[in-house]
Amino acid sequence: MMIFESILFDDGRLASDVDRATQPDFFGDLNLDQVIDAVVRGRDDYNLKPYFYVPLESVQTIAYRHDVSRDLERSEILHAVSRFAEQMRAMRVELAASEKMYYKWQKQRYFLDAVQRYCATLPEFASELEKAVPQSQGMTSFLDYLKAYVLDPAFERLRSDETRLRAELGEVRYSVLIKGSAVTVRRYAGETDYGDEVQQTFEKFKQGTAKSRSVDIREYPEMNHVEAHVLEFVAQLYPEVFNPLDAYCSAHAGFLHPVIARFDREIQFLIAYLEHVTRLRSAGLYFCYPVVCETSKAIHSTDGFDLALAEKLRLENETVVCNDFFLEGDERIIVVTGPNQGGKTTFARTFGQLHYLASLGWAVPGREAKLYLCDRVFTHFERQEDMKNMRGKLHDDLFRIHGILAHASPRSIVIMNEIFSSTSLKDALFLSRKVMTRIMNLDALCVYVTFIEELSTLGETTISMLSEVMPDALASRTFKIIRRPADGRSYALTLARQYGLTYEPLKERIRA
Structure with a gap:
């Protein structure tokens, strides 16, 4: 008989090896645990x-x-x-x-x-x-x-x-x-079945339809x-x-x-x-089989989206906002800035999800994608302070980041989401530069979500993306993350207009 082992693995992977696998640490940060629950339900x-x-x-x-x-x-x-x-x-x-x-x-x-x-x-x-x-x-x-x-x-x-x-x-x-x-069991010896004969005998006494005296007897699989x-x-x-x-x-x-x-x-x-x-x-969303590369880090995705969020919005009949990204040449780090609640964290999750789903050999969200086959995914998302470990918020951030940088390789993907938010701007900028320099030296792919715009121009390997805001009176979020240099002025101007703090309204109030 010919040899066949697995419909999922062509590398001789044993089923016992799979069953020993445990959930990676980053699943919760990327909401991949929610994706799995929805898929296997x-x-x-x-x-x-x-x-x-x-x-x-x-x-x-x-x-x-x-x-x-x-x-x-x-x-x-x-x-x-x-x-x-x-x-x-x-x-x-x-x-x-x-x-x-x-x-x-x-x-x-x-x-x-x-x-x-x-x-x-x-x-x-x-x-x-x-x-x-x-x-x-x-x-x-x-x-x-x-x-x-x-x-x-x-x-x-x-x-x-x-x-x-x-x-x-x-x-x-x-x-x-x-x-x-007494119950006696014996081989059947051709005894006559009197059932039909009895029924025929009593048929002549039948007078109309009799009231049913049947009793519901439940059938149980187990014998008595x-x-x-x-x-x-x-x-x-x-x-x-x-x-x-x-x-x-x-x-x-x-x-x-x-x-x-x-x-x-x-x-x-x-x-x-x-x-x-x-x-x-x-629901109108697109999926594609990505091109997956082991060497080139020039990657892109068109109309990608967060798979966990998409399922939630589908159940609520809400619209899913899709985003694009690309890195070319020596570009390795996407620095994402912009106002809160603008989709930055969702974008970071999408980036991580796409690469991990691609490593599972699945179709990924989006019309088209070229992605990198990484060895590991590392994430750092903000967590509530844990009193059990006896570390403060900043200490805990540094402890977790040190663990990431100690184990990450040039083939890793690192996702940092608004780290050092518990410290001053000066300290956050100092520490973020140190962290990003280490990632740049690794030549690893990275998404770095931050409120510090200066980090988007830290080196030639960094590019800037920011969450877009509609220039209206309400400063509406579009949840689109676009590739554009960060200047901080467009959102500040929108807020100033919203609260009547631009030059003309202020001059009118002074006159009044």
């Missing part, structure tokens, strides 16, 4: 969250996932995979029921039902997938593996033995004799002790049927092949995100 039985914690390390593996996702965007392939997943979910329910049942023979019947569904599902899935003609390396490799698996003699025995046992169980006939408190004893007696009467059933269940306890089980779980990671993307596309 309703799929708790797959335990998909660990896959979000394992970014890919090569553009080759990212391209591998892109191609599989493009296959899944084709309705015929998605239908085949969804039908397979539905049947596998039903099979797991039957297996779980088999494990929960108390009585042996009932457990084994549920087990037999699970095997039957498994054996029927895989050949059907192979046929449907082959008709859909997948194009990706991942899906075509899995299809080849699946076709070989269902033709393997071991699978054929699993299926044929199950069919034979089910047929033999269907031929079992027995009689139950009840006299007082009387039923269990009857079944035990039947098994003793037909050892030639029940002994092979017992042996079959023991021999095939692990019938679910690990490669099939892994595919069933991993494919949900891609389907869940595609369904989430479809919901947002229906």
Whole structure:
């Protein structure tokens, strides 16, 4: 049989490695924990969250996932995979029921039902997938593996033995004799069924429609002790049927092949995100498969947006504001300034989200994107002072930033969001210059959100972006972040106009 391991990884990554992964520290700052919750909702039985914690390390593996996702965007392939997943979910329910049942023979019947569904599902899935003609390396490799698996003699025995046992169980006939408190079970000996004869005899006494005396008897999956004893007696009467059933269940306890089980779980990671993307596309938003680079740091994004915020606004029927950015040549650091509540933090989150989502091999928000494959993402967002660590606000900022700079590399992405806000402007400028100089020396990509405009001209690797404000009386935020030199005057002038502090209104008041 040909070798196939994973629909998500082409680098030999083990499923156990994924399950040991833990949530990165920056998820909360970038609201990626909210994104994950929205994506995996309703799929708790797959335990998909660990896959979000394992970014890919090569553009080759990212391209591998892109191609599989493009296959899944084709309705015929998605239908085949969804039908397979539905049947596998039903099979797991039957297996779980088999494990929960108390009585042996009932457990084994549920087990037999699970095997039957498994054996029927895989050949059907192979046929449907082959008709859909997948194009990706991942899906075509899995299809080849699946076709070989269902033709393997071991699978054929699993299926044929199950069919034979089910047929033999269907031929079992027995009689139950009840006299007082005694119950006797014996082989069926051709006794006459008097049911029809009794009904015909009493039919002539029927006078109109009688009031129903039926009682609602609830059906429970678990047998009671009387039923269990009857079944035990039947098994003793037909050892030639029940002994092979017992042996079959023991021999095939692990019938679910690990490669099939892994595919069933991993494919949900891609389907869940595609369904989430479809919901947002229906709200008029764009997604694209980015170009991901391991060497060039010339990056750009058109109409990108914060994925967590977009889902929140979609549910509220609100409009999502998209933004662009680009870095070229030696540019590495985007310094974002502007008024509060203008979208600066959202822009910083968007930058981080886009790069991390790209490292998962997903389509990213926006019409077009070229992004950098980083080794790690580091974030510093403002936090409430924690009395447990016995550090003041400034001390805590410096402690966290020192940890970032000690571990960041030239391949890292660093996002600083309004740090040193607890100190004086002079001290904040001094400390920010020190931090930015370290980041510049690393040659790392960075978004630096700050109220200090001087930092946007600190060096040739920095560029300025600022949150745009409408020049109206209310100083309305547009939540657009535009690439423009920071001057601080446009917003100050808007505020001065809003409160009547420009030259002409002041002169009029002086005259008055």
